Amino acid sequence: MNAPADRFPSPSAHTRALQALDSAHFLHPFTDHQALAAKGARVITRAEGIYVWDSEGHRILDGMSGLWCVNAGYGRRELAEAAYRQMLELPFYNAFFQTTTEPAVRLAQRLTALAPPVNGRRFSHVFFTSSGSEANDTNVRLVRRYWDLMGQPQRKVIISRWNAYHGSTVAAASLGGMAGMHAQGDLPIPGIVHIEQPYYWQHRRSDETPAAFGLRAARWLEEKILEVGPERVAAFIAEPVQGAGGVIIPPETYWPEVQRIVDKYGILLISDEVICAFGRLGHWFAYERFGTQPDLVTFAKAVTSGYIPLGGVLVNERVARVLIEGGEFTHGYTYSGHPVACAVALANLDLMAREHLPERVRHDTGPYLAQRFAELTDHPLVGVAETCGFVAGLILVRDKATLAPFPEEWAVGMTCRAHCFDTGVVMRAVGDRMIIAPPLVMTRADIDDMIALIRRALDATWADLRQQGKTAPGVS
Numbered sequence: 001m002n003a004p005a006d007r008f009p010s011p012s013a014h015t016r017a018l019q020a021l022d023s024a025h026f027l028h029p030f031t032d033h034q035a036l037a038a039k040g041a042r043v044i045t046r047a048e049g050i051y052v053w054d055s056e057g058h059r060i061l062d063g064m065s066g067l068w069c070v071n072a073g074y075g076r077r078e079l080a081e082a083a084y085r086q087m088l089e090l091p092f093y094n095a096f097f098q099t100t101t102e103p104a105v106r107l108a109q110r111l112t113a114l115a116p117p118v119n120g121r122r123f124s125h126v127f128f129t130s131s132g133s134e135a136n137d138t139n140v141r142l143v144r145r146y147w148d149l150m151g152q153p154q155r156k157v158i159i160s161r162w163n164a165y166h167g168s169t170v171a172a173a174s175l176g177g178m179a180g181m182h183a184q185g186d187l188p189i190p191g192i193v194h195i196e197q198p199y200y201w202q203h204r205r206s207d208e209t210p211a212a213f214g215l216r217a218a219r220w221l222e223e224k225i226l227e228v229g230p231e232r233v234a235a236f237i238a239e240p241v242q243g244a245g246g247v248i249i250p251p252e253t254y255w256p257e258v259q260r261i262v263d264k265y266g267i268l269l270i271s272d273e274v275i276c277a278f279g280r281l282g283h284w285f286a287y288e289r290f291g292t293q294p295d296l297v298t299f300a301k302a303v304t305s306g307y308i309p310l311g312g313v314l315v316n317e318r319v320a321r322v323l324i325e326g327g328e329f330t331h332g333y334t335y336s337g338h339p340v341a342c343a344v345a346l347a348n349l350d351l352m353a354r355e356h357l358p359e360r361v362r363h364d365t366g367p368y369l370a371q372r373f374a375e376l377t378d379h380p381l382v383g384v385a386e387t388c389g390f391v392a393g394l395i396l397v398r399d400k401a402t403l404a405p406f407p408e409e410w411a412v413g414m415t416c417r418a419h420c421f422d423t424g425v426v427m428r429a430v431g432d433r434m435i436i437a438p439p440l441v442m443t444r445a446d447i448d449d450m451i452a453l454i455r456r457a458l459d460a461t462w463a464d465l466r467q468q469g470k471t472a473p474g475v476s
Helices: 012-027 032-041 077-089 103-114 132-147 172-174 210-226 254-267 286-290 318-326 341-354 355-380 413-421 444-467
Strands: 044-048 051-054 059-061 123-129 157-161 191-197 233-238 268-272 297-298 311-316 382-388 391-396 426-430 433-437
Touching: 012 318, 012 382, 032 233, 044 444, 051 210, 059 444, 077 254, 103 123, 103 286, 103 341, 123 132, 132 233, 132 268, 132 297, 132 311, 132 318, 157 341, 210 254, 210 297, 254 413, 297 341, 311 318, 318 391, 355 382, 355 391, 355 444, 413 426, 413 433, 413 444
Parallel strands: 157 191, 157 233, 233 268, 268 297
Antiparallel strands: 044 051, 051 059, 123 311, 297 311, 382 391, 391 433, 426 433
């Protein structure tokens, strides 16, 4: 059995030295640095398959695919070799000044071929970035430029959802609906408004079915369009399944109704698939899973399985045609279409196709994960277990009968997260909702191992709560 990976009894001198340097010089994303300095950062040193190892030699099953991105698993030599070959041949050239590179051209073509048309709407072009945040900033520019060229410059407002995550740059954080992010930096910027998320367990009415709730939640979009004024609304942006917000899976009735509404008012639909694309939900793109017809699709992360930064926007034909005929689009990045990143993405897509990873998730490992994950509802801490492809979430509750939550200040989710590391599995806590997004290369045996580790972490969390007298009255 691994020693506890979250609370090192006596880290080595090498680890302590790295932790000290980390504290002195490295500003981490989304981190309380005083708290981190007091504890010391976990130093990850190597990885293989579905596992990572820290500097103390502890092996940890990566239930979050790094950060939703290592779909092909760690240690894939073909991806490293693709980067090496491209670096020797052409390590960099820009896409400005009427130039291009072969990897960028071939990846743009490959992505448009992978993205199936829906009702005659096909994707014809790609704008490359280095991240999902940059891609969503690009969406703001693309959408507003489109409507200017269409002779409707008053269409500036983009509607998003509370608790959505679309990145952390100024425009992307504004598109997102995270209150903590908006509190820092006077966000959101003007022209971005939000509606409630389609979270059944939070917003359902008494005796309301998921199907009825899905329709009602979708109609919050129509209400906001009418409130703002249809002539002023440019687009609606949403994740098919909300990721960082806690793996919020909408009812099946939600997306068809959203599509009806955006079509009715003629606004653009942006499907943010930074997390959900490239097999995560059992399809190359998540809009296939839900049957929507987006005008723009944001991608990043798993396009290279996280091996090198790359992101972008798929642009459908009707939008691309207007932009192309409209003259210069004054927007771009130094690394748009970086040849090394594009070469790695091509090798990654080849690998995923060769190993049929989206199909495996759709027909085999995804249903098996759903079956095994549902078994966790027999645990006294678990009120709800939900999956969609290779994302899943557990709701930890104080009372299973009523789904009554724990007091927020008890931070039960963070306690469970610490026990996950102790038992050797990465599981993320969003409040008291525990979530996973494991590598797509997992086998059924790997899923069994992961579920066993999660159950051990739940048991340890339950033991803590019982010892502290924090279980529901009459529950033992």
